[in-house]
Amino acid sequence: MNWRKSTYSGGGEGNTCVEIAALTTRIAIRDSKAPARGTLSIPAPSFTLFIEHLKHHP
Template sequence: MHWRKSTYSSGGDGDTCVEIASLPSRIAIRDSKSPTRAPLTFPAPAFAALVEHLKAASDE
């Protein structure tokens, strides 16, 4: 799995952020401070809906 850090990571060594990885039909999410713990996974459409909801909420 190839993990990518959020573009909104804080400064420093970047260990206070969320990382995501694309799977064939799901998106995996993990906390960069605990990379060995099991990630959360979501169906790709549900993850896309979550991201859109968070974007809309941040515009309020």
């Protein structure tokens, strides 16, 4: 998987946020500080709606 961090990631190492990876039909999400602890995956359309909501309701 190709994990990406947010451009808003803070901290000296940039490791104080979540990372995402695009799968075929889902988006995988993990904690950048503890990547081995596990991942959450949700349907890609639901993730898109979630991000759009965050953009309009900070």
